[in-house]
Amino acid sequence: MKKPTIGILAHREGNLFPNSKFLSDLVTEGRKLGASVYVFSHKDVKEVSRTIHGFTPIAEGRWAGATCPWPDVVIDFCRKLYKPFRDMRRRKDLFVYANHKFTYKWKAMKLFAESDKLKRWIPKTFLYSPQALEQMIEKYDLVYVKPGNGTGGHSVLKITKTGGGYRLQGRKKSGRVVATPVMTKQRVIRWVNRWVQAEKIRSGSFMVQQGLDLQLIPGRQADARLLIQKNEFGNWKVTGKVLRVGAENSPTTNLIYGDGKVLVFKTFIKARFGLDKAKKIELECEELAHRLMEVVEERFGSMVEFGLDVGIDVNGKVWLIEANPKPGHMAFIKSKEMATYRKSIRRPIQYAMYLANEQLGEDTNDPICEEAITETNLEMEDL
CATH class of the missing domain: 3.30.470.20 (ATP-grasp fold, B domain)
Incomplete structure (x- = not known):
């Protein structure tokens, strides 16, 4: 049976792949499983020649760029949803994807709640408005205001009712944590209105959610x-x-x-x-x-x-x-559960190979990337 070719779609800016340890481990695990695996970005697609300028790790922090065959299956692990990527992702004639597109957090929570x-598992969640915020802080002692399209805890605000008013704690887009006491409900609403304008991620909206102890x-x-x-x-x-x-x-x-x-x-x-x-x-x-x-x-x-x-x-x-739909895996390393981490790397490749073999049938040709034509230093940076 033909060796499956798996493309890992990720964000590349200059000579940096964010989350590159994870990506490197995917490629390495794919090799062990008998697949040809490489990482690429939307910028690396050569549609006319039906090839990809793909990257594979050759040493810690170093990647080789090569002309690679068109992938049988693509796993989308790109976390930067900027327009050129979204335009490519909308096309249905380009790749066979292992994972379909998902939606923003607010729309997802609305779907789940309905x-x-x-x-039964969903805390009360509403699209943010001053009126929704007022109702929620009247009803609950703890409320969260979250971006509907955020990640990594950016722009999240926690509102806690105290004996003398409210305490607001948030993490700005920059990652800096801020905290302030606010005495009245009206001032909370004004403060949060400024927050959702200043901390908006792209053009996304916010949601207000029941806090949990x-x-x-x-x-x-x-x-x-x-x-x-x-x-x-x-x-x-x-x-x-x-x-x-x-x-x-x-x-x-x-x-x-x-x-x-x-x-x-x-x-x-x-x-x-x-x-x-x-x-x-x-x-x-x-x-x-x-x-x-x-x-x-x-x-x-x-x-x-x-x-x-x-x-x-x-x-x-x-x-x-x-x-x-594109979670980090590094928590298993931090908890020293290395066998679980390795399984978490292996399973996406195994599933992609399962899909690829369904596509390929009995073709015995064995595509491999051509000899590396460029070599790039890419820092190992984990999200």
């Missing part, structure tokens, strides 16, 4: 990151879970700023809730993940993987905070 399969460790926000992926037979399997703990007084649990930590999920949940309840929580998290993929694929088509941010409140109730 689904009978998921709505996730301080499983006093003074720190905690949530579970669950990774569900297709395996080599095209079936959804939960690959792993970790518990992410934010820095003290941080409004988010995101790890990209280096101020949080990652714990082994089972160990922590068992210690916090006891064995019996911990088992129920874990099973419910997995049920949520499988139901979510049913809803997503019914609406958007086939996917490769999803990362779920799952809130487990102080009473052990499970909530879906958000879902991401």
Whole structure:
């Protein structure tokens, strides 16, 4: 059978691939599995000659550029949704994709909240408006204002009701954390209106969401990151879970700023809730993940993987905070679960090979990239 050629679509700017350890590991794992795998960006597509200027790692921090054959299947791991990429991604005549396009967080949460399969896990969420904010801070002691198209915890604002008013904590687009007390509801609304204008990501809107008491460790926000992926037979399997703990007084649990930590999920949940309840929580998290993929694929088509941010409140109730079709995998390294990390790298390639073999049939030709024609230093930078 013909060796499958898998293209990994990613963002490249100059000679830098962000998240390049992850991308490098995908290529390396693909080689072990018997596939020809390379990384490319929308700028590297040579449509006339039906070739790709693809990149493969040759040493730590160094990549070789080569003329590569047209991919049998493309996995879209590009996180920069700028116009040239979106224009290419809309075309249905160019590539066979392993994962379909998804949507913005606000539209996704609206879909989930309206689904009978998921709505019991969804906190109250509305498109941001001053009126919606006022209603939410009147009803709940904790409220979040989030960008409907954000990632990495950027532009997220936490509003906590206190004895003398409110406390606002947010992470700006720059990554800087800000905090301020605000005495009255009217001032909160004015402050947040300025925030959503200043911290808007591209032209996206914001959403306002019911806050949850996730301080499983006093003074720190905690949530579970669950990774569900297709395996080599095209079936959804939960690959792993970790518990992410934010820095003290941080409004988010995101790890990209280096101020949080990652714990082994089972160990922590068992210690916090006891064995019996911990088992129920874990099973419910997995049920949520499988139901979510049913809803997503019914609406958007086939996917490769999803990362779920799952809130487990102080009473052990499970909530879906958000879902991401292009999640990071580094949390498993941070929790020292290297076998799970390796499985998380292997499964997307295995699924892409499964799709490619369906496309290829019994052709025995074996395409490989031509000898490298350029060599580029690309820094190893993880998101």
